[in-house]
Amino acid sequence: MTRVAQGPTLQDIQALEIAHVLQTYRRQPVAFVRGHGVHLYDAEGRAYLDFLSGIGVATLGHAHEGLAAALADQAATLLHTSNLFFHPLQGRVAAALSRLSGLERAFLCNSGTEANEACLKFARRYWRAQGVTDRTDFVAFAHGFAGRSMGSLSVTWDEHYRTPFAPLVPGVTFVDPDRPEEVAAAVTGKTAAVIAEPIQGEGGVRPLPQATADAIRDACASTGTLFIADEVQCGLGRTGEYFHFPAVGLSPDLVAVGKALGSGMPVAAALVSARVASAIAFGDHGTTYGGNLLACRAALCFLDALEGGLLAHVKSVGALLGAELRALASRQPAIVDVRGKGLMWGLVLDRDAAPVVPAALARGLVVNRTDERVVRLLPPYIVTNADVHDGVARLEAALADVVGGPS
Template identity: 35%
Template sequence: MTTAEIKEMATEYIINTYGDRSLAFVKGEGPYLWDADGKKYLDFLGGLAVNGLGHCHPKVVAAIREQAGKLLHTSNLYYIQPQAELAKLLIDNSDMDQSFFCNSGAEANEAAIKLARKYAKDSGRTDAYEIITMENSFHGRTMATITATAQTKYHVGFEPMLEGFKYVPFDDLEATEAAISEKTCAILVEPIQSEGGVNIPTDGYLQGLRDLCDTHNLLLIFDEVQTAMGRLGTFFGYQGYGVVPDVITMAKALGSGVPIGAMLAKRHIAESFVPGTHAATFGGNPLVTAAAATTVRTILEENLAVNAVKMGNYLAGGLMELKGKYPIKEVRGKGLLCGLVMEVDAKPLAAKCIENGLVTICTNDYILRFLPPLNINAGHVEEAVNIVEKSMSEIF
């Protein structure tokens, strides 16, 4: 089928929650995609941070094929071998003790929200249920997680929002402390706000949140849906800041494209979830956990967190070289989470980059965001920067 034929069918039969789209990708290999009309693209969006190993990594493909021939699903009424293996891998490479598997980042954050409330009740804090979140955050699209997401644009039309969330500015410890009350049970924060604009915390901010939680007997929850799995230069983003949370949520790159999310927690906190308190029918089924376990092993064995730092610095440096010639304000990020901040609306630039064969996205109107695979090389970075420059020269 051609792109036009796919678009016609999708427009007729699928609810339009993503706007008008011009592309239909039908093949991927490494950092490259091909659309239905045969055009090749360099993918520096990575399925919104999902394709950490690029497209169709041979080890992941082999794991999926092997598991698909054995067993797809049994439900969590029974033990699942690849799920147990994945759990051990994640715990062995974190400061957490136990895990819960689900199907997405939003579900992982839902689990963390429920766990925080349940733990407060189990600790005797029966009136504590509020969670403090940060302006410009993004935690998901369910009712609880869009309420946790402190961006009004996601709330419009779905009011009233759920009770139990307070919003404060990101990177503002004074405002956070002022928001704490006897009703507060947790603070939920992204180590770096990706969708909110690639916002980087100042030194001491995350440690300050840790200190506030310790002082006021609160849980510190890190939403690592985008920052885990080596993207920031350590397997989990928190490890690069030396601040250990009580609960971590993750998804995106965990399964290389299969739908999986996870919540990890300290044992004494995880024990508040007992049979009947939380569940997920498809969560951590044999197929997705086999894919995820292979993904994790590959990231660790190939030292891709180290490559993320090296290639991230190279990408930032290449983009900074364009600053004097074009309306670029700054380049910010960490590892292979990179934002090119423009002085003008960046949406036309994102569209022009795609037209010229580079997949990226505009965030918060002025920021071109890059989330490429962790195993890219210098040649891929140079190709991407050249396309960005070409696109700028055609616009400005």
Template identity: 40%
Template sequence: MIPSVLPTYNRAPLAFVKGEGSWLTAEDGTRYLDLGSGIAVNALGHAHPALVATLTEQAARLWHVSNVYRVPEQERLADLLVARTFADTVFFTNSGTETAELAIKMVRKYWYEKGEPPRTTILTFEGAFHGRSTGAIAAAGSEKMVKGFGPLMPGFRHLPWGDMAAFEAAIGPETAAVMIEPIQGEGGIRVLPDADLRAIRAACDQTGALLILDEVQCGMGRTGRLFAHEWAGVTPDIMMVAKGIGGGFPLGAVLATEAAASGMTAGTHGSTYGGNPLGCAVGATVVEIVSDPDFLAEVGRKAGLFRQRLEALVATYPDVFEAVRGQGLMLGLKCRVAPADLVNAGYGAHVLTVAAADNTLRLLPPLTITDDEIAEAMRRLDEAAASVSRGLSSTSD
């Protein structure tokens, strides 16, 4: 018999009833150190006092009015994002998937209004994850995501990750846009080199193609800059943002230049809940905290400490791990075993991690994680790795 909740997830046998900072408490009272942050969502940890205060205050005033009217909280958050980024304008959504849909529509409408409606091809990359709507899975193109869901939306050309020769051969006057994650999250914490991102930006400038950056997982301070593309010194035309921007409240945003957004006039897009007062009030508090230079500097410092200790962990268990990947507090352990084995061993050590593609274990702790919590994380990760290593030894015997 099918359960009342549609069984589309392979859920762990855990349920949590309380969260505080970097910690989650299960139904039986056991505390777990959370190195997943709801998959990079809880950027400021669980129940951050500033977010609780903002949400409580806003909830007592106004929850929803719809986009038929002006939404002052929405305008405030948009102003903050415009002031702190490349963008001239912002559209608010509820999720990263919705940002992908709008980004695709924005590109196509841009070229339609410029008198080139056939220019619809968007270049995307193997290993990408842009969401689970029909448009987003067509953009990613992996068999795992698209099998059984055809016919797919046309207009995407999938290129191998990291192959700049293939990219340079593919982009041309008929290319509408390039859509890429500066760091692939679901794809295995694979970092796009700064030089490659600069080359992609230059090729877009040369051909007129728009550059869409998907910073749903790598943005909002996770790399030690507000957005990951800042390390390369380039700017996109369109950027997808979600996850961390709401600090746990469902919120996403598409940021764009005036030129890229020029086709999106009244009636061309909409959202019932997107940009609601609750989400935008919380989002503004998150942006104010995360964009502070001192906060970002601390993310960088803690990331260096965490990575150094992870390198030591890899050296200690060469039968389990291959290398450390990532940037800032978006880190991955390339594994020689199935990442799921380490995730499960982590449950026994009371530490939460997230599996990814390319045999990689994701570590996405709250940006507020403390030095003591990093030390405790390493103790628990060591326990999990030792458990997996012992299993390998017993199997070989």
């Protein structure tokens, strides 16, 4: 291919990284150097349709004019002052998140991991504030993912992530989400909180079964246990609704959000009910960067767009994507299940899905593989109906390249 892009080649970029960057990621051999809308462009100038949005992050697409202008304006005005002082944007972000979620207060932080970490700490703090010192345990779910810090890793299921870092936070019980009858026994008088993703993301796009959601609701109600909804991946419009917890009849005391919120700027939040908020005192938790002006400016840009029509768009284009994926599954026998909602989908294959990722890249499509056999799609919210047709056609061709069948 003729190289049209200026700047370092893929080989230059790879060599420098491999020499100096701690090797914790097994990357695809592609270096993206710019983006526009739903498209990414690599160092060789090749265009890709982005159906992953940086793992559910670039909701407004790439190089979004309004976001770029807002960030440039904010950078030229004031970036950061710390949480020692007030600034005009953090309260606006918290108010918007409260309006959308129904939870009264927000703690602004920088990542989904930090949002979950804050939720776990606030849950323990709640019980201690009641004078209860032995409600420190957590109930989490098989296939769940909450992050890689010691606390959030402790409620993350995958043994590959956990074992090298043992011992983790004690007192975590994992329940199989397909065994709702086990929830009641796992939630005891020592449980501080139950944590669950209403739709599991990293675990393979697995919606929480309704019977399990019912069992969580009942167990929390009968024991007073707090419920933490980890909506870092499935929340803030990803499913075509502001949040997924109402769809399964859950009323969380705490909600973790991230990813979508900054559309590429690192910003996340722990949303807290009035009951839990009343137990949190000055100095209980903190962060230097969390909720700084630049991050909040990005969040406001995203939240304005979401409330200003983008959510309705996700709902309609998401319905088309779901229908197209189901139609694809009816033509491609290697697809054994299609799971998800809105713009969050997993195609479950009858085999390891890893080879589909490079095959899709070769067809100019960005997707990823999670939980071994699942091809995951998390397109930007601005994706159009035409992009959906294009993306599904590319995916069908990539699947045919890997497993055979119609392309």
